[in-house]
Amino acid sequence: MTHDDQLLLVLANARVIFFDFDGPVCDVFAGLPAPQVAKQLSALLASHDSVAAARAYETDDPIEVLHIAYEANLELGRQVELALTAAEVEAVAVAGPPTAGAVEALQAANLSGRAVAVVSNNSAECVERFVESHGLGDYISKVIGRPTGQPHLMKPNPFPLITAAELMYMDVTNCTLIGDSLTDIQAAHAAGTTAIGYANKPRKAELFAEAQADAITDDMQNIAHALTTA
Structure with missing residues (x-):
């Protein structure tokens, strides 16, 4: 099965799409390292x-x-x-525009009838500020940021994903997470949801494969395309 086939299969079975923030949506520290x-x-x-x-x-x-x-x-x-x-x-x-293909992926998720939540180890405040400043609010139903005062509950702990699923009134097994780190893959598997590894840097595809990500892509535009056909 090709990477594209795996991506289509994962998205076809997902009713809610969780986006990690730093990477799939925004390069948070692009301007302030x-x-x-x-x-x-x-x-x-x-x-x-x-x-x-x-x-x-x-x-x-x-x-x-x-x-x-x-x-x-x-x-x-x-x-x-x-x-x-x-x-x-x-x-x-000062991070610049959204990740290439991210807006298209968010739009495609909405057009396909799927709900979207951002689930991040960054603060909800910074996610909401970025979403508002780039006019992405219409595409995102919920923002689940870092659990204040409880860093042990951040990904790879499954808590944020389970919380997101509950807020979306959806069984977590009907969700998938798009993330660019091993902690995303680990959190998704611990929660019982599928994981799509966004390999935005060299060697990440190999790492995600070793972590048994359910699908892997190096371009958010591929996610947008798959969502229109899955």
Whole structure:
């Protein structure tokens, strides 16, 4: 079975489409680089906990810094999360246009009668800001962002997908998730839904295949096309 056949099969069986945000819809840190944000958050952490900050400075992933902050101290985690949310909102304002093919995929999902939710480890605030500024609100029924104060419930935990399915009044097994990271594939499988790996960087297709993604594509336009025929 070809990649296109797999994509058609997965989408034909999906009544609700979950889109991860960073990647499939928006390159969140295209204008404000993630390593810069991670360093800013680590500096905030350093003013309160030098041991945790030393760990944080070793990563260029803002989400990982958030995990480290919460592991160190609940109140410190909250402060870092507020700063991360503010940085994400700032980042999407300078992130540029939606991912190529994303708007077409959202439109195709709606035209096919399928509902759409965005399920993200980024804050709901930044997703909603981007959706509003690019006029995508008509295509998206729900936005499920990072569980505030509970980073352990982010993907790969299935909690966000199960929550999204409940909010959409849909059995999670009738949904599929389009995501560009292994955590998306893992969360989808843990929730009992199918996963479409968006391989937007070299080697991701191989990684997604190893993780047993149900379908893999390197172009969101392929999703749009498949949704019109599935």
